[in-house]
Amino acid sequence: MLLAIARATLLEDVLPVVPAGQVYAVRMIANAMAIAARELGSGEDSEAERKKIAALYRRAELEAPAGTVEEMERALAADIRAGAFDAEDAALVPVLEWMVDGRIALANPRMRRAGKLAG
């Protein structure tokens, strides 16, 4: 994959010869490339997330929001704030934890908690 090769070149060929003052910047660039590569590959998760959010709404006997994953997340966020899920902690918390774990996996996979990998 193009980004992975570019990143490897940056770290293996360029990093060793950059002045000390630029090492931090090069490492940040490599980190940003790794995040971007993971984000590009995360498309499959969105269908799983749509299903999980829809199931939450069915459980709470509410009409599930339509639209993209982001639109569904936006509706869920607003309904949580409004208290629509106050009685649904047992179902809601695992889904939110799964969503947060997914974001950690993209941003900083080394910081993932063990045992939260199951979908």
Add this chain to the structure above:
Amino acid sequence: MDDAALKRLAAWLEERLGERGTIRAVERLSGGAIQENWGLTLARADGSEERLVLRRDAAARIPSSRSRAEEFRLLEAARAAGLAVAEPVALCEDEDVLGGPFFLMRRVEGVADARRLVREDALIPDRVAFGLALGAELARIHAIRPGRAGLEFLGPPEADPAMARIRAHQQSLDRLSAPQPAIEYVLRRLARARPRPAAITLTHGDYRTGNIMVAGGKIAAVLDWEFSGWGDPDEDLGWCTARCWRFGREDREAGGVAARADFYRGYEEVSGRRVAAERAPFWEAMAAIRWAVIALEQGERYRSEEKPGLEAALSGRMAPQLVQEAMEMVGAMGAPENA
């Protein structure tokens, strides 16, 4: 600061502090993304030197932070109350001098670098004594109560500071482009479980390792008063012990520099108020959310900036870990109470 700005600054200093000396050297000091700090060395007529710090707004100002004029008045009040703060010297609200307001304070020597204070025992040889002092100093800040002369600009205190904080975070979330259902959940849980304020006092708003200048193992000065206001003193306690401010030293729960028990004991000895340890998860969860919201704001702001910085662009990626911490903390608070 370019030559023209330096010239205007020198002229202003001459007018305001002429007897104190003339500028001998100017250096950029480390500081936050929100404020710029400059070190000024003045040469007095007798040849001796005086070291000052000039503090002004950086380009990326957080709207919720206090103005330089307000921070200067807070420093004056803190100084008058005998707190460990840098001595405020002069305030300039004339924007023609440096393009924005700034103030001068006397420079305090020491180390504020959080990572060094956490790692290097030579900087804090006695961490028990330091924990006690960290608590005692915060208790002295909290001894300042509404009605204090000179602090009228802080306005009337909120009756429900926890809810005010939650509402402010919700408004911040409304300005972000990406929805944050997990943060909404934590805020909802916090709103339903929120404690009555322990008291209403002056709160520092950013009392943590990194904002404490240390010299000789002791607190030399409490820095960065830009988030101060009337509030629940337990919020400062929870901010200082939050996991996100331990800089990798999870075992030293007071900011990675001291034990929680020593910090609380120092606080209790000076304040005469028992610290309600059962409230800590509430304010520590709030701390993680506050930091997460700031990180997300910084991460989105880069899109609208003229010259986006990669570091700012990456800062939003810290948020999910903070949200995870907050979710664990509200989970530890037990079953939700009724709304």
